[in-house]
Amino acid sequence: MTTFPDGPEIALPAGDVTVGVVRVGDTVRRPYQDSSPRVAAYLRHLERVGFDGAPRYLGRDSQGRDVLTYLDGRVPGDPVEPWAARDDVLPGVARLLRRLHDASAGYAPPARSVVPGRPQPLLPEGEPRIVAQRDVTPQNTVFRGDAAWGLIDFDLSDWTTRSVDLANTAMHWVPLCDPVDRPAVYDGLEPGPRLRLLLDAYGRDAVGAEQLLHAAELRFAGSYRSMHWSAVHLGGGWARMWAQGVGDVIERRIAWFARVRDRLHSDLQ
Numbered sequence: 001m002t003t004f005p006d007g008p009e010i011a012l013p014a015g016d017v018t019v020g021v022v023r024v025g026d027t028v029r030r031p032y033q034d035s036s037p038r039v040a041a042y043l044r045h046l047e048r049v050g051f052d053g054a055p056r057y058l059g060r061d062s063q064g065r066d067v068l069t070y071l072d073g074r075v076p077g078d079p080v081e082p083w084a085a086r087d088d089v090l091p092g093v094a095r096l097l098r099r100l101h102d103a104s105a106g107y108a109p110p111a112r113s114v115v116p117g118r119p120q121p122l123l124p125e126g127e128p129r130i131v132a133q134r135d136v137t138p139q140n141t142v143f144r145g146d147a148a149w150g151l152i153d154f155d156l157s158d159w160t161t162r163s164v165d166l167a168n169t170a171m172h173w174v175p176l177c178d179p180v181d182r183p184a185v186y187d188g189l190e191p192g193p194r195l196r197l198l199l200d201a202y203g204r205d206a207v208g209a210e211q212l213l214h215a216a217e218l219r220f221a222g223s224y225r226s227m228h229w230s231a232v233h234l235g236g237g238w239a240r241m242w243a244q245g246v247g248d249v250i251e252r253r254i255a256w257f258a259r260v261r262d263r264l265h266s267d268l269q
């Protein structure tokens with residue numbers, strides 16, 4: 001069994017959900033969770049196929065915590081800083097996502113028991129399923145210089161499709177939300193051209209414009225159901241986000257998207 005040296009623990013910026021993520025030397029220690037074995041298996045797969053934009057899973061330390069490599073670089077804060085809100089970071093984010101998806105094709109995670117009542121993601125008919133990280137937020141993306149090169153926080157990794165995961169990434173990075181919910185750093189933002197930057201860099205050979213818009217609708221509808229379920233059944237950070245009104249944000253997003261869908265469609269042509 002590998003032992004990992006203890007050392008000074010450096011607090012990392014708090015995410016929304018996981019309490020107690022710290023850095024020790026060139027490793028990150030995360031509390032062991034139900035998702036840990038699946039995350040470990042996926043990260044091992046990514047290592048095997050040579051995908052270098054994810055932490056390596058190293059094992060568990062003497063306190064039982066997951067040990068991962070620390071990815072050195074800049075991670076945007078919440079709300080994002082002006083540099084991370086610029087248009088020119090978007091193509092790199094989409095190319096990173098494409099590389100992750102290409103590296104994940106053919107991978108199947110270990111089976112797990114289905115939790116009764118837990119909403120399953122809504123996925124489009126007829127599109128191949130892949131496993132992906134499914135939470136490409138700015139706060140889960142590591143930059144070197146101005147280029148996105150790494151993803152962290154694989155807790156939500158699971159089955160999805162290319163179009164749904166690209167829509168989810170766009171939701172966080174464009175961002176796709178009602179203008180009243182947009183942080184001030186995005187004032188004056190045009191969502192269509194930013195969505196186009198993501199789609200073009202991801203590659204229209206793999207996802208088409210209409211496919212992406214349909215995937216966004218499925219994703220937004222699914223997120224209301226799953227966030228509500230997690231708030232009620234998992235509590236913690238999920239319940240906190242729900243109490244802070246995330247359900248209302250999702251409902252406003254769905255209504256806004258229906259209003260601007262035609263406009264987005266022509267922006268993507």
Ligand SMILES: Nc1ncnc2c1ncn2[C@@H]1O[C@H](COP(=O)(O)OP(=O)(O)O)[C@@H](O)[C@H]1O
Pocket residue numbers: 012013014015016017018019021028055068069070071072075139140142152153155
């Ligand atoms: N492997 C890593 N390399 C570099 N930074 C990390 C790593 N893991 C976590 N962090 C930092 O810690 C923050 C919180 O960790 P994260 O795993 O995203 O927890 P949460 O589930 O709460 O979002 C991240 O936003 C990032 O700044």
Ligand SMILES: [Mg+2]
Pocket residue numbers: 015016139140152153
């Ligand atoms: Mg995170």
